[in-house]
Amino acid sequence: MAIDPSPQKFMVVFQPSGRHAYVTAGQTLLTAARDMGVEIESICGGQQTCGKCKVVPDVGDHPKYGIASKLEHLSPPDVEEQNYWTKRRREARQYRLSCAACVQGDVVINVPEESQARKQIVRKSATTRQFTIDPVVRQYFVKVKPAELGGRQGDWERLQASLANTHHLTNLRLDYFALRDLQAILRQGQWEVTVTVWQGSPENKPEVIRIQPGYQEGLYGMAIDVGTTTVAGHLVDLQSGQILATESMMNPQTTYGEDLMSRISYGMLNVDGVAKMHTAIIEALSTLIARAARSAKLKPTDIIDVLLVGNTVMIDLLLGINPVELGGAPFALATHAPQDFKARDVGLKIQAGAYVHILPAEAGHVGADNVAVIMAELPHTQEDMVLIVDIGTNAEILVGNKERLLSASSPTGPAFEGGEISHGMRAAPGAIEKVRIDPVRLTPRFRVIGQERWSDELAAEEIKAAGICGSGIIDLVAELFAVGIIDAGGKFVLDTPSPNFRPTAQVGEYVVATAMQTSSGREIIITQQDIRAIQFAKSALYTGAKLLMERRGIKQVDRVLLAGGFGSYIDKQRAMMIGLFPDCDLEHVYAVGNSAGDGAVICLLSRERRQHAKEIARQIEYIETAIEPNFQDRFVNALGLPHNRDEFPHLKGLIPAITTERKERRRVKA
Amino acid sequence: MAIDPSPQKFMVVFQPSGRHAYVTAGQTLLTAARDMGVEIESICGGQQTCGKCKVVPDVGDHPKYGIASKLEHLSPPDVEEQNYWTKRRREARQYRLSCAACVQGDVVINVPEESQARKQIVRKSATTRQFTIDPVVRQYFVKVKPAELGGRQGDWERLQASLANTHHLTNLRLDYFALRDLQAILRQGQWEVTVTVWQGSPENKPEVIRIQPGYQEGLYGMAIDVGTTTVAGHLVDLQSGQILATESMMNPQTTYGEDLMSRISYGMLNVDGVAKMHTAIIEALSTLIARAARSAKLKPTDIIDVLLVGNTVMIDLLLGINPVELGGAPFALATHAPQDFKARDVGLKIQAGAYVHILPAEAGHVGADNVAVIMAELPHTQEDMVLIVDIGTNAEILVGNKERLLSASSPTGPAFEGGEISHGMRAAPGAIEKVRIDPVRLTPRFRVIGQERWSDELAAEEIKAAGICGSGIIDLVAELFAVGIIDAGGKFVLDTPSPNFRPTAQVGEYVVATAMQTSSGREIIITQQDIRAIQFAKSALYTGAKLLMERRGIKQVDRVLLAGGFGSYIDKQRAMMIGLFPDCDLEHVYAVGNSAGDGAVICLLSRERRQHAKEIARQIEYIETAIEPNFQDRFVNALGLPHNRDEFPHLKGLIPAITTERKERRRVKA
Numbered sequence A, B: 001m002a003i004d005p006s007p008q009k010f011m012v013v014f015q016p017s018g019r020h021a022y023v024t025a026g027q028t029l030l031t032a033a034r035d036m037g038v039e040i041e042s043i044c045g046g047q048q049t050c051g052k053c054k055v056v057p058d059v060g061d062h063p064k065y066g067i068a069s070k071l072e073h074l075s076p077p078d079v080e081e082q083n084y085w086t087k088r089r090r091e092a093r094q095y096r097l098s099c100a101a102c103v104q105g106d107v108v109i110n111v112p113e114e115s116q117a118r119k120q121i122v123r124k125s126a127t128t129r130q131f132t133i134d135p136v137v138r139q140y141f142v143k144v145k146p147a148e149l150g151g152r153q154g155d156w157e158r159l160q161a162s163l164a165n166t167h168h169l170t171n172l173r174l175d176y177f178a179l180r181d182l183q184a185i186l187r188q189g190q191w192e193v194t195v196t197v198w199q200g201s202p203e204n205k206p207e208v209i210r211i212q213p214g215y216q217e218g219l220y221g222m223a224i225d226v227g228t229t230t231v232a233g234h235l236v237d238l239q240s241g242q243i244l245a246t247e248s249m250m251n252p253q254t255t256y257g258e259d260l261m262s263r264i265s266y267g268m269l270n271v272d273g274v275a276k277m278h279t280a281i282i283e284a285l286s287t288l289i290a291r292a293a294r295s296a297k298l299k300p301t302d303i304i305d306v307l308l309v310g311n312t313v314m315i316d317l318l319l320g321i322n323p324v325e326l327g328g329a330p331f332a333l334a335t336h337a338p339q340d341f342k343a344r345d346v347g348l349k350i351q352a353g354a355y356v357h358i359l360p361a362e363a364g365h366v367g368a369d370n371v372a373v374i375m376a377e378l379p380h381t382q383e384d385m386v387l388i389v390d391i392g393t394n395a396e397i398l399v400g401n402k403e404r405l406l407s408a409s410s411p412t413g414p415a416f417e418g419g420e421i422s423h424g425m426r427a428a429p430g431a432i433e434k435v436r437i438d439p440v441r442l443t444p445r446f447r448v449i450g451q452e453r454w455s456d457e458l459a460a461e462e463i464k465a466a467g468i469c470g471s472g473i474i475d476l477v478a479e480l481f482a483v484g485i486i487d488a489g490g491k492f493v494l495d496t497p498s499p500n501f502r503p504t505a506q507v508g509e510y511v512v513a514t515a516m517q518t519s520s521g522r523e524i525i526i527t528q529q530d531i532r533a534i535q536f537a538k539s540a541l542y543t544g545a546k547l548l549m550e551r552r553g554i555k556q557v558d559r560v561l562l563a564g565g566f567g568s569y570i571d572k573q574r575a576m577m578i579g580l581f582p583d584c585d586l587e588h589v590y591a592v593g594n595s596a597g598d599g600a601v602i603c604l605l606s607r608e609r610r611q612h613a614k615e616i617a618r619q620i621e622y623i624e625t626a627i628e629p630n631f632q633d634r635f636v637n638a639l640g641l642p643h644n645r646d647e648f649p650h651l652k653g654l655i656p657a658i659t660t661e662r663k664e665r666r667r668v669k670a
Helices: A029-036 A079-086 A155-167 A176-188 A252-256 A260-269 A273-295 A312-319 A323-327 A368-377 A470-482 A528-552 A572-577 A595-605 A607-619 A631-637 A655-669 B029-036 B079-086 B155-167 B176-188 B252-256 B260-269 B273-295 B312-319 B323-327 B368-377 B470-482 B528-552 B572-577 B595-605 B607-619 B631-637 B655-669
Strands: A009-015 A019-024 A054-057 A060-062 A067-069 A107-110 A119-123 A129-133 A137-143 A192-198 A207-213 A220-226 A230-237 A243-250 A303-310 A339-342 A355-358 A386-390 A395-400 A405-410 A431-437 A444-448 A509-513 A524-527 A559-563 A589-593 B009-015 B019-024 B054-057 B060-062 B067-069 B107-110 B119-123 B129-133 B137-143 B192-198 B207-213 B220-226 B230-237 B243-250 B303-310 B339-342 B355-358 B386-390 B395-401 B404-410 B431-437 B444-448 B509-513 B524-527 B559-563 B589-593
Touching (some): A019 A029, A129 A607, A137 A155, A176 A207, A176 B339, A220 A368, A220 A595, A252 A273, A260 A273, A273 A303, A303 A368, A339 B176, A405 A528, A431 A470, A444 A509, A470 A524, A528 A631, A559 A595, B009 B067, B176 B207, B220 B273, B220 B312, B243 B273, B303 B312, B303 B595, B368 B404, B368 B559, B470 B524, B470 B528, B559 B595, B589 B595
Parallel strands (some): A220 A303, A386 A559, B009 B107
Antiparallel strands (some): A009 A019, A060 A067, A230 A243, B119 B129
16 A cells, blocks of 8 residues: 655634644644735744744634644644753643644644734823734844864854745844854854844845854844924833833024024034034933933844934934025925934944934925835824814924825924023923913912912912913913903903003013012013913924815815824914914814824834835825915914904814903903 | 837947847947946046046958947937037047937947946066956046025935935945035035045945045056065055155154064163154154155045055054064954054044055964065965065065965064175165176276266276165175185185185274275275174074975975065176075076065055955965074075075086186195
8 A cells, every 4th residue: 555655734823813724744834824924023034042033822622724723733832842841841731842842633723922922012092002022123142153173164154054045034134243252152152143133225235244252132223303492212121012111302402503504504504514513413312322221221222223203304304404595496205215324323222233214304494304204194094083182383284184284384492492582492391381370360270280280279489480381371372362361362451450460561571470480580471472482482383283284175174183292292272272273173183292202103113104104204295384375374364362263163162252251340340 | 000119129240349139229338337347437427528438449341240330329419429529529539428329229349348337457577466456446437406585304314315216326424624614615626526435344434535626537546565574565556566666765763663573672662762753653644645756746645545554563653553463472463354444543644534454464473565466466366386475574485376375574684785794785776786796806896876986997987886785795795605705604715715804803804995986085895794693584484484385395486576675676696596485496586576565555555455455365374483493593594695506407507617716726825
């Protein structure tokens, strides 16, 4: 009788994906998974060292697949696998190493989430953010054949052979600095090393950017949002997606100019202006990274990937490009493409071989930070018509949905961040962040950051107010308007009967905190000029948003997302009362926090999102507000508070009610 | 009657290649050439600016192709071509621009050598060197579409579009530093720029490494041989192949050790030893490049490509790799592959975007310098059995022919370069380079570098000898032996009746130059120890060469090539008299000069040779002399002068003749 020489095959099912196939007896589960496209994590490449590939056999009948899955359908643990589990007895009861267990019967295998090579991650936020962790760097553990006398291959050639054998990695490049230490590290690790491979750009072959002795685990990256005023960065565990540290600091370039135009001018008027601003931001970024590393108990050299976002001028300056072209028409970018440079070329002090990735830009005035916002909020994938405003010194505006998305940039100036306001300050302890004005007595009460209680619940000397931050100013202007201290044009009503109001030559000022209530012992006031600055800022934002809505052919948006660090603290009702954004049901107005920062973290973690960012940045329609013929007129028309009541149906019952009360009070008084 | 709508075609023949085809009427000659694979030079890509593509129409009957070639079979020069020729009237009589002349009849076109994209070059040397100039960098002139308001492309994207249109260059990468200045240069050149593209490694996509404003011509590179003792570099015009400047200097690492082993030790014994030696050589290379640039009336930033060769320890140190592994078995290389790094990473101060290429190594002790020698002499392409010795502080030896080639390395020490010799010095003005000893009177006469006449033709005080260089020492030892002042074992014959010989306690010394004849006012002598050092050096070389010949299965070589700066000045007859290399007909012993340096220049100029070097470095059989079991015995046996007369049939009539004379003299004297 003839014996069938072909090896036996058994059904293997992987859960939760449900992928299944007949597998030749004797194959490891890891190989079977790889062949079926089920991605199981593995750093050691099947050497039963890393334990990343552990799986749970699902014993029992599985009628769906017509099989009975049994433990003995896998080869019993060999000595090496037993050694691995010896130290981990509790886990050993349910897990097997998929690189060791061989198929010898039908089985159903559960791949737990931590063993999946591409982990799904859900970030909780005002909007739900879901994406897959798939960083552009990965670690591979390998055993390398020791050098032999008469052997004709160099250490790098033998390392390449091991990487090809164990991990199927071929065509690798090697970073210069990784080559430098290669020999010492191979010997230090006794011919066992962990190699970090960067595969960040489809244009370049994968590159070995770090070699560590022995078995090593740990990939850390930084996602940094370089704002005109603030630089904020997250240190991220690139394997779990966890944020290990968050740091922020002032952009040191503010010394050279508060806003974008003044930085551009500084670069034009000073021979070494660009170099100075470049050096300042690069040093700041290195400091920020060092701080974040310290709080995560890491070294700066542990950082192996960096993703940067920022507006186009910030990105130019940090790359050392003169941003002069962005200061005037036609606002030409050096490049709109995403960039991958060696961090050392840019000047960042992290791991020598690491890259820095910069997200693409949309146009001269809408940069990588706005692309990051899109990657966080994904407006281009949704049915809802959404308006996203990312409020900073420069505001970026997005309007649209999955059918068509438009963007613009509006120069709001630093008013919302407390800049160019008499007693303005950044959102920091001591800043007045909320204000209410009594509609009858016309006196204020307020809350400062760092205090649980309002000013009227504290003794004056306990309050220690230091200034007003953005959300406080918006509250203040909205309240002043609601109680009638300022009129719809933003002007102080000079006969206002408030003890806190002082009419000065044709203008006036309002005392928010008395000398007793402040840390400096001096009053905190708001002047006519301050109100003017807020009006300019909000009108720029509003006009830009309305222009985009008009171009998109809509009169109303379904949702408004207020992004930016400042956006998180804003009182959305009062923001709409001053006309910061077009009318919307307040239930559908969300403060989404630092959306650009979140998008940066997502793109740091996901190769796919970087590719997606590259594509979407080319698809968005950019509207250049600076060349819009009647933009100036619209801007002037939108300066009022709220400039046109008809445009804000959702304000009904908010301002009108107060207004009636106010009239009543005046009547009684008269 | 139907009209044939297909356009007319005409026969176009390009000379000297003879390639021909029917070409559609109206096509330019440049396009026709490209389609036929005839490579015509063009920097401006057909914009009638560079004139690189000029050709000569060959008017007359060409029966071979059955056509009559006429001037009017080309479209007459248009305004732009007329403008080009206006300034070049003399040339205009015979030339046409192939990018402008369109085919309108049968023509035969001569492509002059200067218009051929790949020029053949022949270097005159002891051996003839022929190769094709095809550098890894090329310049391309382009006109870029200016930035437009509302245009969605960055400057780099528009530049890419132009490069694709005009020069069919796609998939380009852009160097970080080239990006930095891109915008300013585009505007400075009024949207016309010359782009330098590097295409040095098949592993990487082509990269724009420099952007210059307007139309620019000029590509310059440096080929540098980093020797243990001397660093020598050629500045080369990468378009013509011409050497514009040659500079050399001491390797500053000599401070840390004369030979390879002492440098390796220095690196092992000092924490910052490798860093110090790395910095020293990199600074020296930058200085050398700056000097060469100055003498060629260029700036260091004009250098756009660098090729480095050297022994494996020198290459390690200049890359900052600790060479400790090369100090002991198994002599593991970090890598044997050729390397392409950014010059800025290595630390060289040249054009910011430029690369440095390092030729591959054969094995732990045979490095890029020996590969360069092979690329210069091409022993692997020849029928003749050849022995090549590259003499330096470390000597590399090659034996074989096109069927099989073997290499080895021998630590000769610095004696041939004047090191470790009492009055040794490098080949510089004042060095005694030739010596003759009168066989009867046993007194010397000599010639110093910088003097036309011999010492006996000058007044003593005119001579100003400063020391003895390598070729002088070889002459001296050979002559001392020939006249019987030293015996076949290298020992002074203590009863030598010479006024210049002084027997000292059991040893002796010989005065080469008297105090009157030297610049220092002190005698120049050679001691027993000096002779010993020369014997060690020559025996190391000889034993290595004989070992390779044995492995190759030959008793005799057809040719001996003496390479190395020192090899050029050597008296080959006297070199064989001391047994520096195995027996060979002196007619077939050639001093080929700095062969490694020539090979470096060739590889700097030829992409193909670099590829070839990569392949050949893997094919050569390397013999590790250090582990050859009876190498030490052979070495001791070869210390004599010449150690075994039977092995040197070609010495017959040289030493024997002198020996007879010597015996006669002694007899008379006795």
